[in-house]
Amino acid sequence: GKRILSGVQSSGTLHIGNYFGMMRPSLSLQEGNDCYYFIANYHALTQLPDPALLRQRTFDVAVDFLACGLNPDTTVFFRQSDVTEVQELTWILSCLTPVGLLERCHSYKDKLARGMEANHGLFAYPVLMAADILLYNSQLVPVGKDQKQHLEVTRDIAIRFNNRYGDILTVPEAMIQEDVAVIPGLDGQKMSKSYDNTIEIFGEGKPIRQKFMKIITDSTPMEEPKNPDTCNVFALYKLMATPEEQAELRQRYLAGNMGYGHAKQALFDKYSEFFAPMRERRKQLLEKPQLVEDVLQDGAARARKVAQQTLQRVRQAVGLA
């Protein structure tokens, strides 16, 4: 088994890009590995100044991840802010991170380009992420493609550290599954809260069905054959349908005489069916907030043990202990 770690920010409601890009691959690694999954609420703070909202969303992400199948008996599941050791490691790593390395980060540049205020947290975001990963001696980090550069920065920082202070930190590897590296949103761009093109995992009622109906397609007329391989609707359908179901819908695309409305309805039905058992579990968890809190407290205690050991070695190595 390997040490696996990943995190998700609690800056918004989880969407199916998060689910298929990171949560499902992470959950499938739970058996036979040593998994650490956490809610990145320190990271969310870079964009979420409302305390009540930050608290609420952090709790919601915990509920949703558990509902989706996170097993707290085997996986260490915790809130980032419950293991404050990560902040000390962040500082130590900051002292060997070139500013230029951070200035080149796409995610930072994109946020600036979208007019976000450039606070220092936003700039230092990848150093905190490196500390998350290195604190737990992680070997593999399952993420979507948008995190690839952050993993490269993490590796760069770890290698710099080891070159300077000796072989202390484990140099991790990103694990990016090609077929789910970039889940498209309603408009065909990467699904992302900041593009306002998301489909929530636990969307409900009319509004969520309307979202499916708004997925952008080409304008091939109803009666003509359509290309499933360039269609967003089909791309999303593939994530949830069996191979037989995929082949069947593919046939209908190729045969013509099927409007996109039909494909969207098929996708919506599939989505409703796919997430139904998780939706049920979520309802039950929402009635037991104390159980969710207990899981997070227990996870934090287990995470802290590893964190303290790594931090002790690091403090020793750099001359702080």
Ligand code: TYM
């Ligand atoms: P975040 O919260 O933006 O996203 C969580 C995970 O979901 C993936 N993802 C996607 N994958 C495929 N297609 C999409 N459209 C899509 N949208 C989101 C992301 O790639 C990510 O894996 N910085 C991280 C959180 C973090 C972290 C860490 C991750 C903090 N510390 C340490 C790993 C290790 C982030 O912002 O994820």
